[in-house]
Amino acid sequence: MEKTAIIHGIVAAGDRMEKAILILGGGKIQAILDPGADPSRLYPGCRIIDAAGQYVLPGGVDGHVHFGNTDEVPIADDFFTGSLAALAGGTTTVVDFCEPPPGADPLACIEGRKAFAKDSAVDYALHYSFTENYRQELPRIPEILAAGISAFKVYTVYPNMTLQPGDLYCIMEAVAGRGTLLVHAEENSLIECMKERYRTGKEDMTALALTRPNLSEQMAVEAAAAAAKLAGAKICIAHVSCKETVEILARERRAGNRDFILESCPHYMQFTSEKLSGPEGALYTMNPPLRSRADADRLMDAVLGEEISILSTDHCPFLKSHKLGKTYDTVPCGVDGVQIRLPYYFSEAVLKRGLSMDAFIRLTSTNAAKFYGLYPRKGSIAVGSDADLVFFDPEGSWTYGTDTQAGAADYSIYEGLRLRGRCTRTIKGGRTVMENGIVSAQKGGGRFLRAAMPKA
Numbered sequence: 241m242e243k244t245a246i247i248h249g250i251v252a253a254g255d256r257m258e259k260a261i262l263i264l265g266g267g268k269i270q271a272i273l274d275p276g277a278d279p280s281r282l283y284p285g286c287r288i289i290d291a292a293g294q295y296v297l298p299g300g301v302d303g304h305v306h307f308g309n310t311d312e313v314p315i316a317d318d319f320f321t322g323s324l325a326a327l328a329g330g331t332t333t334v335v336d337f338c339e340p341p342p343g344a345d346p347l348a349c350i351e352g353r354k355a356f357a358k359d360s361a362v363d364y365a366l367h368y369s370f371t372e373n374y375r376q377e378l379p380r381i382p383e384i385l386a387a388g389i390s391a392f393k394v395y396t397v398y399p400n401m402t403l404q405p406g407d408l409y410c411i412m413e414a415v416a417g418r419g420t421l422l423v424h425a426e427e428n429s430l431i432e433c434m435k436e437r438y439r440t441g442k443e444d445m446t447a448l449a450l451t452r453p454n455l456s457e458q459m460a461v462e463a464a465a466a467a468a469k470l471a472g473a474k475i476c477i478a479h480v481s482c483k484e485t486v487e488i489l490a491r492e493r494r495a496g497n498r499d500f501i502l503e504s505c506p507h508y509m510q511f512t513s514e515k516l517s518g519p520e521g522a523l524y525t526m527n528p529p530l531r532s533r534a535d536a537d538r539l540m541d542a543v544l545g546e547e548i549s550i551l552s553t554d555h556c557p558f559l560k561s562h563k564l565g566k567t568y569d570t571v572p573c574g575v576d577g578v579q580i581r582l583p584y585y586f587s588e589a590v591l592k593r594g595l596s597m598d599a600f601i602r603l604t605s606t607n608a609a610k611f612y613g614l615y616p617r618k619g620s621i622a623v624g625s626d627a628d629l630v631f632f633d634p635e636g637s638w639t640y641g642t643d644t645q646a647g648a649a650d651y652s653i654y655e656g657l658r659l660r661g662r663c664t665r666t667i668k669g670g671r672t673v674m675e676n677g678i679v680s681a682q683k684g685g686g687r688f689l690r691a692a693m694p695k696a
């Protein structure tokens with residue numbers, strides 16, 4: 241078996257960051273050697289990669305991406321271009337979604353999404369999203385689990401997906417002990433009421449934030465937390481955008497509740513709702529919307545304090561031409577993020593604000609792998625884990641821009657952002673698929689990951 245030795249790197253193995261030699265072979269991590277070992281003697285003919293001055297980390301796991309759709313307005317990235325962007329930024333595993341159209345058969349939908357993902361260059365797992373037809377879907381849970389999916393999702397907004405707190409409770413009861421539940425939490429009735437209020441005169445994108453206030457997230461999170469506790473379900477609040485949700489988390493933790501966790505994304509920490517003003521405001525639209533500076537800062541503090549457990553992206557970019565010229569309630573919502581996620585937090589949380597490297601790894605890789613039943617195959621540098629790695633160089637700084645963007649979107653909300661440190665190499669399944677910004681991954685090199693029951 242052909243072997244590769246990674247030498248001189250500072251390796252994140254277990255909870256420690258220390259110099260070690262990694263031996264890769266057959267797509268797996270075969271051995272972790274003392275830095276003084278001689279890999280060429282132990283594995284004659286092995287390929288050597290010198291990682292001097294670099295951190296060698298488990299490949300990123302992005303627990304929330306939307307790589308393409310079949311709707312009227314197409315998401316700019318499909319599985320291939322989205323996975324190029326992921327690999328460019330050190331992410332080797334993603335969790336995408338199977339979202340059934342009205343009345344669709346769950347298993348047919350899962351098979352359809354897997355077929356849609358055939359060109360993926362990253363390994364991927366899927367969430368199954370329950371619809372308003374969930375009463376017919378719940379009895380199919382054993383078949384969904386048998387198809388390799390133990391991550392479920394519910395929405396409280398969007399046509400065909402709008403579930404009320406009572407619906408959530410019924411779903412949580414059915415999912416408890418069998419899988420995890422990601423909750424898109426915005427209280428729809430409040431949003432509808434706010435839309436009435438702003439019907440006249442507020443057609444620009446600032447109306448997105450006015451009609452979907454912090455309270456809409458807070459109300460939906462409170463309802464989901466209460467229902468999950470009663471149902472005994474393990475839930476994660478998706479793309480947390482506001483400080484109120486962090487306060488709910490703090491309260492739940494004080495009460496000893498470890499089955500309630502938070503996911504958030506870089507855009508909620510980097511930008512505020514001021515971006516929604518003006519002619520380009522549409523480019524910054526997503527649900528829930530951007531918030532105030534106080535919210536953004538509280539979220540970054542929640543990263544540093546690990547009150548947020550999973551840093552994902554909700555990567556869902558659209559072309560400029562599909563975003564511009566729309567009203568706040570017709571604009572396709574979603575932005576890019578999968579390429580910048582790891583570099584963003586490495587720069588903004590680790591280098592600028594002192595987040596420890598082991599916390600960085602937990603937040604960007606290990607916790608998602610555990611929550612989605614992919615650990616220790618993913619999210620870990622250990623003998624037997626997949627040889628998915630990312631190298632980070634803490635030196636230097638650079639500017640993020642569309643010239644470095646590997647996906648298919650024609651703009652990035654992060655264009656012009658100055659970042660410290662950089663991701664220099666991505667290895668997937670033992671092969672280098674990105675080196676110094678050049679992605680060389682093959683179409684279809686990624687595989688569907690059958691999820692096990694999540695780890696605590």
Ligand code: URP
Pocket residue numbers: 306424525526527528554556573574575
């Ligand atoms: O605006 C967003 N977030 N679009 C993607 C779908 C979702 O809500 O996750």
Ligand code: ZN
Pocket residue numbers: 424478479527
């Ligand atoms: Zn969502």
